[in-house]
Amino acid sequence: MELQVQPKLIIHGGAGSSLHGKGGLEAVRRSLHTVIEEVYSLLLSGATASEAVVQGCQMLEDNPRFNAGTGSVLQSDGQIRMSASLMDGASGRFSGVINISRVKNPIDLAQFLQSSPDRVLSDFGSAELAREMQLPSYNALTDLRLQEWMQERQDNFKSTMAGVVAEPELVETSNAGRGTIGVVALDASGRLAAGTSTGGKGFERIGRVSDSAMPAGNYATSNAGVSCTGIGEDIIDECLAPRIVVRVTDGMSLKDAMQRSFGEAHHNKRDLGAIALDVSGAIAWGKTSEILLAAYHDGEKVGDTLEWNDNELIGYC
Numbered sequence: 219m220e221l222q223v224q225p226k227l228i229i230h231g232g233a234g235s236s237l238h239g240k241g242g243l244e245a246v247r248r249s250l251h252t253v254i255e256e257v258y259s260l261l262l263s264g265a266t267a268s269e270a271v272v273q274g275c276q277m278l279e280d281n282p283r284f285n286a287g288t289g290s291v292l293q294s295d296g297q298i299r300m301s302a303s304l305m306d307g308a309s310g311r312f313s314g315v316i317n318i319s320r321v322k323n324p325i326d327l328a329q330f331l332q333s334s335p336d337r338v339l340s341d342f343g344s345a346e347l348a349r350e351m352q353l354p355s356y357n358a359l360t361d362l363r364l365q366e367w368m369q370e371r372q373d374n375f376k377s378t379m380a381g382v383v384a385e386p387e388l389v390e391t392s393n394a395g396r397g398t399i400g401v402v403a404l405d406a407s408g409r410l411a412a413g414t415s416t417g418g419k420g421f422e423r424i425g426r427v428s429d430s431a432m433p434a435g436n437y438a439t440s441n442a443g444v445s446c447t448g449i450g451e452d453i454i455d456e457c458l459a460p461r462i463v464v465r466v467t468d469g470m471s472l473k474d475a476m477q478r479s480f481g482e483a484h485h486n487k488r489d490l491g492a493i494a495l496d497v498s499g500a501i502a503w504g505k506t507s508e509i510l511l512a513a514y515h516d517g518e519k520v521g522d523t524l525e526w527n528d529n530e531l532i533g534y535c
Contacts, residue, residue, distance in 0.1 A: 222407070225261035243524050253277045270401070271402070280323070285397025300317070302414065315328055316427055316428075318345065325413055403495070404443075415430060435459055446491065465478065503533050
């Protein structure tokens with residue numbers, strides 16, 4: 219009989235700029251806590267870590283507040299291209315889609331590809347897969363994102379992006395480029411999984427590939443799982459998710475692996491964040507940016523990082 223453990227869960231909705239005012243903070247908190255409560259209930263009912271991760275990513279993709287799925291930012295040509303990946307720690311299997319358009323939940327394609335011999339597909343291949351899966355065509359555009367893009371054009375390409383949160387009243391300073399969603403879960407059988415999804419950084423060159431569809435930004439083994447957010451190029455340059463997971467695999471505690479990895483990222487002037495779990499049930503998060511929009515369930519209660527700003531690079535429980 220498989221060992222039963224206390225499930226653990228952590229999610230994020232991006233990293234980067236400050237939330238404007240208490241109203242913004244409370245709105246984001248409600249969004250994140252709703253996902254935590256529903257997905258944690260799923261874990262308690264016996265769902266696998268991968269199933270929980272997919273459900274959490276779907277809910278975050280469907281919330282126009284976050285830059286993934288509905289509410290994704292527009293690229294330089296005014297099109298939405300989304301990327302997502304899933305890694306199942308038990309099987310050690312990574313799958314993902316890059317720059318897919320006109321689907322509601324990119325994470326669904328990543329989940330389908332878990333059982334495929336070809337596990338990462340780019341734009342044309344992703345679109346063909348969506349047709350094979352008979353997924354209905356879906357327009358992820360929101361009025362705010364269209365207004366943002368038009369403003370970018372009017373401002374002659376000066377960067378005036380909305381923040382990690384897609385509502386003007388919630389944004390103090392700008393950076394849609396750091397908007398991503400992610401979920402890491404430990405299930406009752408001690409299995410780990412991680413999923414990450416994004417609409418990209420906005421106004422990027424056509425064909426740019428996000429870290430969210432690479433192991434650099436989303437990685438899990440039987441020892442630990444990590445989902446990253448922030449500037450994708452910085453995450454890729456640090457190879458952040460595998461760096462943390464490999465350190466845990468080699469015997470470092472999750473706390474120490476996060477501390478060392480974020481210390482290096484800070485030294486290298488990277489702009490990023492991450493959430494993590496290990497097989498013992500330890501929960502950790504880190505950021506070099508101003509804020510990290512993360513929430514977690516430690517088996518007893520829900521907590522979040524929305525007001526975490528003590529100049530520490532990592533948090534832990």
